Amino acid sequence: MKIIATDRNGKTTEIEGNDGWTVMEALRDAGLPITAECGGACACATCHVYVEEGWLEKLPKQRDEEVDMLDMAVAVQDNSRLSCQIVCSDETDGIQVTLAPE
Amino acid sequence: MSEQQDTSGPIETDVVIIGAGPAGLFAVFELGLLDLKCHLIDILDRPGGQCTELYPEKPIYDIPALPIVTGQELVDRLMEQIAPFKPGFHFGEMANALQRQADGRWKLITDTGKEFLAPVIVIAAGGGSFVPKRPPIPGIEAYEGTSVFYAVRKMDQFRGRDILIAGGGDSALDWTLNLAPIAKSLTLVHHRDGFRAAQHSVNQMRELVDAGKVKFHVASVKALHGNNGQLEAVTLQGADKSEWRHDTNAFLPFFGLTMKLGPIAEFGLNLHENLIPVDTAKFETSTPGLFAIGDINTYAGKLKLILSAFHEAALVSQAAFRIARPNEKLRFQYTTSSSNLQKKLGVA
Structure with missing residues (x-):
């Protein structure tokens, strides 16, 4: 399944995501500059992305933990x-995301 | 502090470990079994590194023989395990400079000016030093230290000022409550009307808002206005995208910490994508006597796992012994059978 990812310089690439794996893991494995400091434990907010129009509502609702953790993200x-x-x-095949500033 | 220290001169020891996360802590154990004394330096104010700073309550499932352990528990257990070796801890300090001395030892200087002399340095700095996150607002650097602050060192510095605080965690809320009584005015902004901070702090903040002593807006800071490092106002953007000017001369963004490699990048190591290449026999860098373990090193097949760091620490110790005790014979022993080791651990 595809992920359309735009980096902080505006460069867009299509990368491969694996069913059941996270978008963070796909971004990281594709070599995009995403820090993901805590390794995916929802504990650091350094894998912050903007989800492009139309895709947000297709995603399952945020857990409280994620909402809380976003308080530690900038922008x-x-x-x-x-x-x-x-x-x-x-459901997320073709999702478009943009890396948020760090 | 473990050893007698002459505060006027450098601290002389066998090994200085940069970073007091799980890698650095376990290195104290392995080095201690070989009678090597350690001092640890960490920018944080307590041991544990990422484990305590990022995920103290989260479970870890891949520590051998501990089916489940939280980040904090793991650190507590490591601290208990290394206690017999009485390492020196230097918290709230960053390793700033490293120089080779004429006698072959290293001189390490921290950002507070503290100096260490040791034949072996072990870099166990994970992703680097934890530093405050800087919001991506154009030109913010120009105001840092004069009008923009990521921490409160002296509260009095904020007396009588028009303070703007951004964020929704404990730091943002705590400083809102602490600074409100001495500020000329205090405004808190956050991107939502909800906070991850402790509920009682949030309640207290809302009481201050109701009493007219603090202002709160669901908004974010988009631009800074001022001259010569003196902030005069910011542009705030509300949830409805409307923008307005807000007068302030002290802006405190609190978005937690992130890791930056920092001065280690200047230690003359041949970094590979901000990681330190090491050999896999000794975990030594390209510079003899300078070792790197844990998340900060790289080699063929490297896995960023705590258990890898433990293995690396054991091998580093053997190599460190040969440097620190060139005239002594290294004897490999098991803790289960060696009364010598058990004596060191205080169990025999």
């Missing part, structure tokens, strides 16, 4: 998510 917007909390699935 949070309405479409902010932690990519370690987005799981690749048929």
Whole structure:
């Protein structure tokens, strides 16, 4: 399944996500500059992405833990998510995300 | 502090470990079994590194023989395990400079000016030093230290100022409560009307808002306005995208900590993507006497796991002994059978 990812310089690439794995893992494995300091434990907010229009509502609702953790991210917007909390699935095939500033 | 220290001169020891996370802590144990004394330096104010700073309550499932342990428990257990070796801890300090002395030892200097002399340095710094997150607001650097602060060192510095605090965690809320009584005015902004901070702090903040002593806006800071490092106002953007000017001369963003490699990058190591290449026999860097273990090193097949760091610590100790005790014979012993080792551990 596909993930369309835009880096902080505006460069967009199509990367491969694995079913059941997270978008953070796909971004990291594709070599995009995402810090993901805590390794996906929803404990650091350094895998912060903006989810592009149309995709946000297709995602399962944020858990409280993610909402709380986003308080530790900078430049949070309405479409902010932690990519370690987005799981690749048929519903998210083709999801477009942009890396948030660090 | 374990050893008698002459505060006027450098601290002389066998090994200085940069970073007091699980890698650095377990290195104290392995080095201690070989009678090597250690001092640890860490930018944080307590041991544990990422384990205590990022995920103290989260479970870890891949520590051998501990089916489940939280980050904090793991650190507590490591501290208990290394207690017999009485390492020196130097918290709230960052390793700033490293120089080779004429006698072959290293001189390490921290950002507070403390000096160490040791034949062996072990870098166990994980992702680097924890530093405050800087919001991506254009030109913010120009105001840092004069009008923009990521920590409160002296409260009096904020007396009578128009303070703006951003964030929704404990630091943001605690400083809102602590600074409100001495500020000329205090405004808190956060991207949502909800907070991850402790509920009682949030309640207290809301009481201050109701009493007119603190202002709260669901908003974020978009731009800074001022001259020569003196902030005069910011542009705030509300949830409805409307923007307005807000007068302030002290802005405190509290978005937690992130890791930056920091001065280690200047230690003359051949970094590979901010990681330190090491050999896998001794975990020594390209510079003899300088070792790197844990998340900060890299080699073929490297896995960033705590258990890898433990293994690396054991091998580093053997190599460190040969440098620190060139005239002594290294004898490999098991803690189960060696009364010598058991004496060191205080169990025999």
